[in-house]
Amino acid sequence: EAAVTQSPRSKVAVTGGKVTLSCHQTNNHDYMYWYRQDTGHGLRLIHYSYVADSTEKGDIPDGYKASRPSQENFSLILELASLSQTAVYFCASSDTNSGNTLYFGEGSRLIVV
Amino acid sequence: TQTVSQSDAHVTVFEGDSVELRCNYSYGGSIYLSWYIQHHGHGLQFLLKYYSGNPVVQGVNGFEAEFSKSDSSFHLRKASVHWSDSAVYFCAVSPGSWQLIFGSGTQLTVMP
Numbered sequence: 001e002a003a004v005t006q007s008p009r010s011k012v013a014v015t016g017g018k019v020t021l022s023c024h025q026t027n028n029h030d031y032m033y034w035y036r037q038d039t040g041h042g043l044r045l046i047h048y049s050y051v052a053d054s055t056e057k058g059d060i061p062d063g064y065k066a067s068r069p070s071q072e073n074f075s076l077i078l079e080l081a082s083l084s085q086t087a088v089y090f091c092a093s094s095d096t097n098s099g100n101t102l103y104f105g106e107g108s109r110l111i112v113v
Numbered sequence: 114t115q116t117v118s119q120s121d122a123h124v125t126v127f128e129g130d131s132v133e134l135r136c137n138y139s140y141g142g143s144i145y146l147s148w149y150i151q152h153h154g155h156g157l158q159f160l161l162k163y164y165s166g167n168p169v170v171q172g173v174n175g176f177e178a179e180f181s182k183s184d185s186s187f188h189l190r191k192a193s194v195h196w197s198d199s200a201v202y203f204c205a206v207s208p209g210s211w212q213l214i215f216g217s218g219t220q221l222t223v224m225p
Contacts, residue, residue: 004156031211040122040217040218041217041218042117042203042215042216042217042218043157043203043215045212048211048212050211090156090157092156092157094211096211100145100147100162100207100211100213101147101159101162102149102157102159102213103159104149104156104157104158105156106154106155106156107154107155107156
């Protein structure tokens with residue numbers, strides 16, 4: 001069974017609209033992450049969290065907010081979606097005992113029109 | 114600043130061939146090095162990692178990687194590839210904390 005699940009798996013949003021991507025993990029991990037993948041590129045870290053009710057900025061946080069209401073759930077929020085935010089978004093989890101091994105969800109494809 | 118370089122964007126081989134996917138990094142301290150695989154339309158899956166000890170580490174499905182401090186490299190190898198190995202492979206570096214820095218990926222295509 002998938003331990004990191006993302007929803008929606010695909011979404012079309014209008015420019016200026018609000019988008020929320022959700023992530024749920026059953027690994028009992030303390031760390032959760034949101035990465036962005038653009039075609040032909042690697043992954044870039046947007047936000048991460050190491051404990052519930054706390055989030056931290058990653059390498060490209062501008063235009064994104066994050067929310068960690070519980071250990072299992074981590075959301076990525078685009079308040080005003082822009083064309084440049086069209087990408088595939090991946091959620092991942094890890095714990096301090098796993099030696100930096102990340103467990104990824106299947107991804108959420110976002111198209112902003 | 115840590116960087117990860119995967120010099121080959123695309124590698125094409127035939128089924129049964131051996132393959133080596135290259136990864137070079139720049140970092141001065143102790144680091145974790147790992148490889149992940151991404152099949153089309155899916156998330157990344159962990160293959161293997163190295164931190165210390167034997168520089169050759171074994172992963173799943175016959176993959177192995179060798180760490181070289183002198184070359185600042187962590188190349189991934191497989192002796193005999195299968196069509197199902199076609200995927201994008203990402204090398205990642207972690208400086209001992211929680212964060213991973215990913216390379217740009219290498220698309221491996223295995224021809225029948």
